[in-house]
Amino acid sequence: MIERVEQLRSKAEAEIAAAGSAEALQELRVRHLGRRAQLPQLLRGVAELPAEQRAAVGAAANQARHALEEMLERRAAELRSAELGSLLESDRVDVTLPGAPPQPIGRLHLLTATRRELEDIFLGLGFTVVEGPEVETVHYNFDALNHSPTHPARAPSDTFYVAPPAAAGRGEEDGASPGASGAASELVLRTHTSPMQVRVMESHPPPLYVVIPGRVYRPDSDATHTPQFHQIEGLAVDEDITLADLKGTLLAFARAVFGDAREVRLRPHFFPFTEPSVEVDVSCFNCEGRGFRADGARCHLCKGEGWLEVLGAGEVDPNVYAYVPTSERNAPGYDPERVQGFAWGLGVERIAMLKHGIPDLRLYYENDLRFLEQFG
Numbered sequence: 219m220i221e222r223v224e225q226l227r228s229k230a231e232a233e234i235a236a237a238g239s240a241e242a243l244q245e246l247r248v249r250h251l252g253r254r255a256q257l258p259q260l261l262r263g264v265a266e267l268p269a270e271q272r273a274a275v276g277a278a279a280n281q282a283r284h285a286l287e288e289m290l291e292r293r294a295a296e297l298r299s300a301e302l303g304s305l306l307e308s309d310r311v312d313v314t315l316p317g318a319p320p321q322p323i324g325r326l327h328l329l330t331a332t333r334r335e336l337e338d339i340f341l342g343l344g345f346t347v348v349e350g351p352e353v354e355t356v357h358y359n360f361d362a363l364n365h366s367p368t369h370p371a372r373a374p375s376d377t378f379y380v381a382p383p384a385a386a387g388r389g390e391e392d393g394a395s396p397g398a399s400g401a402a403s404e405l406v407l408r409t410h411t412s413p414m415q416v417r418v419m420e421s422h423p424p425p426l427y428v429v430i431p432g433r434v435y436r437p438d439s440d441a442t443h444t445p446q447f448h449q450i451e452g453l454a455v456d457e458d459i460t461l462a463d464l465k466g467t468l469l470a471f472a473r474a475v476f477g478d479a480r481e482v483r484l485r486p487h488f489f490p491f492t493e494p495s496v497e498v499d500v501s502c503f504n505c506e507g508r509g510f511r512a513d514g515a516r517c518h519l520c521k522g523e524g525w526l527e528v529l530g531a532g533e534v535d536p537n538v539y540a541y542v543p544t545s546e547r548n549a550p551g552y553d554p555e556r557v558q559g560f561a562w563g564l565g566v567e568r569i570a571m572l573k574h575g576i577p578d579l580r581l582y583y584e585n586d587l588r589f590l591e592q593f594g
């Protein structure tokens with residue numbers, strides 16, 4: 219009887235050791251330890267054995283059953299961990315690989331790309347980039363730029379006035395309009411980047427070569443005006459600077475942006491803070507300055523003019539230097555008898571519009587990907 223138990227045990231042990239899956243183990247459990255299996259049946263029959271055999275056979279059979287149960291558990295655990303190991307292996311993720319499909323990383327907004335392109339051009343010409351506040355005082359935005367007290371650009375229809383913090387705090391809704399509380403607000407959203415001309419001169423001595431990119435604000439809204447837009451101001455102050463230097467600088471800029479064959483033309487104009495003042499045109503790159511296309515049709519870009527207006531500029535008006543107090547920071551100061559300079563202000567939206575044939579300025583701000591994805 220004992221041999222019979224040992225036989226059953228070693229056969230079962232061999233099969234369990236060879237089992238390759240959880241299902242196979244379950245099947246072996248039924249076959250060797252199930253109700254109809256030989257070992258349990260043998261155990262149940264122990265009571266019928268002659269008394270002298272009972273103890274030994276019962277003990278051997280019980281031991282065998284426990285051993286097999288234990289072995290089944292061990293083998294099951296082994297199979298589970300092997301399965302986990304192979305799952306870990308096959309599911310291994312390399313987090314450094316690009317996604318599938320690779321996701322686009324996006325692009326710069328056309329206005330950002332254009333601003334950077336223009337900054338790079340002027341950096342290459344020896345200018346430094348500086349920035350200034352968008353909420354500006356009436357002093358820097360108008361007074362120090364030689365605007366007369368009655369200049370029309372000061373009107374609330376042309377300039378956003380900002381409620382001073384005290385008035386805003388008291389909830390005076392119309393504290394922002396000049397005259398509403400007796401005195402004009404001293405704060406505006408800058409209407410151009412020119413206020414930085416005086417700020418930069420206050421803190422840096424001549425010679426000065428700077429460009430000032432930034433947001434500006436005016437209460438206009440149509441296909442060619444948005445209430446917020448971007449300018450790049452230029453300011454050069456040194457000894458013996460003439461309008462020819464301005465023209466050469468802007469010619470280099472025009473050729474870098476619109477192509478090597480471009481010419482520039484200056485037309486007389488007026489700005490309160492430059493004298494003389496000019497408007498600057500670039501020869502049309504769409505029709506090579508002829509005004510009409512090869513097929514004889516009028517050029518739609520320059521409307522047959524052959525020239526595109528790109529910016530306003532001029533020689534710094536000596537009156538502006540008088541608004542720059544000499545201090546330790548800008549010694550020896552800006553003496554109009556000694557220094558001259560030129561300045562310009564260009565619209566980033568306008569340059570990008572001309573260059574890329576964009577029909578409506580509002581497209582820049584609508585965040586329509588079908589538009590934005592065409593650039594960059």
Ligand code: PHE
Nearest residue numbers: 410412530531532561562563
């Ligand atoms: N600030 C002027 C404008 O916004 C442009 C300009 C800048 C003109 C510098 C001359 C010199 O229209």
